[in-house]
Amino acid sequence: MLLERFRMQTEMMEAPDEPTKADASSEDMPILEFSGTIDPVVDIPNEAEILIYSKDQSYLTHGIHRFPAKFFPELPRYLIEKYSDSRQVVLDPMCGSGTVALEAMLMERLAVGIDIDPIAQLITRVKTTPIDPEILMLASTWLIETIQERYLTAGYEPDIPRFNYQDNWFHSFVIKELAIIRSTISDLPNSPLGNAISSEEQVDITNFFKIIFSSIIRDVSNADPHCTRTVIRQNLQRSILPGNTIGRFRENLEKQIDSMIEFAKVCSQLQFKEVRLPQSRAEDTGLDSDSIALAVTSPPYINAVDYPRTHQLEMYWLGLAGDEPLSKMKREYIGTETVYKKEYRSLRVSGLSALDPLLEAIFDKDPRRSFIVFKFFCDMKMQLQEMIRVLRPGARYCLAIGNNVIRGVPIPSQEVLGELATSDEVGFELEKIFFSGLIRHFIKIPRKERMRGEWVLILRKPQ
Numbered sequence: 079m080l081l082e083r084f085r086m087q088t089e090m091m092e093a094p095d096e097p098t099k100a101d102a103s104s105e106d107m108p109i110l111e112f113s114g115t116i117d118p119v120v121d122i123p124n125e126a127e128i129l130i131y132s133k134d135q136s137y138l139t140h141g142i143h144r145f146p147a148k149f150f151p152e153l154p155r156y157l158i159e160k161y162s163d164s165r166q167v168v169l170d171p172m173c174g175s176g177t178v179a180l181e182a183m184l185m186e187r188l189a190v191g192i193d194i195d196p197i198a199q200l201i202t203r204v205k206t207t208p209i210d211p212e213i214l215m216l217a218s219t220w221l222i223e224t225i226q227e228r229y230l231t232a233g234y235e236p237d238i239p240r241f242n243y244q245d246n247w248f249h250s251f252v253i254k255e256l257a258i259i260r261s262t263i264s265d266l267p268n269s270p271l272g273n274a275i276s277s278e279e280q281v282d283i284t285n286f287f288k289i290i291f292s293s294i295i296r297d298v299s300n301a302d303p304h305c306t307r308t309v310i311r312q313n314l315q316r317s318i319l320p321g322n323t324i325g326r327f328r329e330n331l332e333k334q335i336d337s338m339i340e341f342a343k344v345c346s347q348l349q350f351k352e353v354r355l356p357q358s359r360a361e362d363t364g365l366d367s368d369s370i371a372l373a374v375t376s377p378p379y380i381n382a383v384d385y386p387r388t389h390q391l392e393m394y395w396l397g398l399a400g401d402e403p404l405s406k407m408k409r410e411y412i413g414t415e416t417v418y419k420k421e422y423r424s425l426r427v428s429g430l431s432a433l434d435p436l437l438e439a440i441f442d443k444d445p446r447r448s449f450i451v452f453k454f455f456c457d458m459k460m461q462l463q464e465m466i467r468v469l470r471p472g473a474r475y476c477l478a479i480g481n482n483v484i485r486g487v488p489i490p491s492q493e494v495l496g497e498l499a500t501s502d503e504v505g506f507e508l509e510k511i512f513f514s515g516l517i518r519h520f521i522k523i524p525r526k527e528r529m530r531g532e533w534v535l536i537l538r539k540p541q
């Protein structure tokens with residue numbers, strides 16, 4: 079019955095567009111609708127479909143920076159409250175913009191967030207680091223005044239980071255304004271205020287400014303704002319005039335200062351507050367065995383978001399791209415599309431009954447895509463094995479996964495992951511699965527291949 083329903087859902091997924099009640103539910107299973115926070119006493123039935131009307135997408139620091147396929151805070155909030163207790167360790171091994179880490183922190187759990195992406199790491203750090211409001215106001219006033227002064231000083235030449243196709247991505251006056259903002263942020267430690275605060279405070283405030291800086295880069299570039307990937311559109315109707323870049327930075331800063339002050343106030347009332355952001359990866363976290371009370375995550379979608387490419391402009395400006403070519407970095411991500419020809423010359427199979435016929439069907443049309451799908455599930459197998467190692471016996475791993483269509487072949491990722499997670503090589507029990515309708519994400523995928531929601535698998539490590 080469960081598998082039949084999975085298949086039925088997968089077929090329906092091929093139809094384009096946003097979720098509607100009729101799309102994803104069967105007659106005998108009404109959609110459960112939630113407006114805002116879901117009470118943790120609610121037991122979402124196995125196979126149910128839920129629809130959350132999010133009220134909190136920009137609550138406190140949640141809205142500080144856009145991120146592809148971000149969680150609505152309400153879903154992780156519910157899972158954290160339902161499946162963990164205060165002061166227990168809650169992990170998101172692919173934390174993206176840190177939605178789970180922030181929610182776990184606000185619920186007085188010890189939040190652990192891991193992500194391979196440097197922009198994701200920085201957003202998560204800033205989102206979960208309260209800053210003293212008084213110092214923040216002083217630093218922001220100094221920053222804005224100094225940027226303005228430098229902008230108006232004829233002959234002021236800021237340091238400009240060099241990267242490929244820079245002049246295609248940005249107008250020359252935008253480059254200069256971005257460079258002024260960037261160099262002023264990095265001068266904060268040498269300012270009179272910088273000298274009066276601790277080095278830890280300097281780092282926290284500088285990171286906060288860097289994230290506000292990062293949040294405007296795409297908007298002032300020549301890249302298509304509606305496309306997740308960073309691509310230039312010749313006919314882009316966007317007019318950026320001299321002075322707009324600095325103006326936009328100031329606007330965003332003012333808005334996010336208010337959010338940060340509110341966040342700091344909430345944090346000051348927490349009885350317990352601890353966040354750890356280790357530099358590791360989801361398949362090899364470096365965390366102790368049996369140490370985690372709950373893990374909640376949403377892995378990348380297969381074939382949907384190329385994170386290094388999406389964040390390339392921000393990484394160049396923030397000096398986070400490193401010296402290696404982007405393609406080398408891309409290969410490290412789960413769900414990567416950067417694969418070698420020799421890897422997909424022949425059909426690769428997984429031994430999973432839910433996956434192998436699909437790999438074969440895709441291989442007939444596109445061997446490379448078939449290998450990308452195969453690799454995604456191989457990487458996820460290692461990730462699941464790592465989770466069963468670090469979770470305490472009896473603890474849950476809540477995994478939200480969207481399924482999609484590759485070269486016309488529907489991929490029921492939830493079904494494949496269910497089979498993988500419960501295989502002898504991994505060892506989870508599948509406690510339940512439900513479908514969470516998706517309202518809107520900052521993500522642009524071809525209409526036919528668009529996901530209309532996510533499956534949430536509640537996996538349990540045996541006692």
Ligand SMILES: C[S@@+](CC[C@H](N)C(=O)[O-])C[C@H]1O[C@@H](n2cnc3c(N)ncnc32)[C@H](O)[C@@H]1O
Pocket residue numbers: 145146147148149171172173174175176177178192193194195198358359360361375376377378379385410411412413
């Ligand atoms: C769908 S996003 C997570 C979004 C997140 N739930 C949020 O609310 O912002 C998936 C994340 O997985 C990360 N990722 C991909 N491969 C990884 C790996 N090997 N280790 C850790 N993180 C990885 C990506 O960088 C991306 O940030």
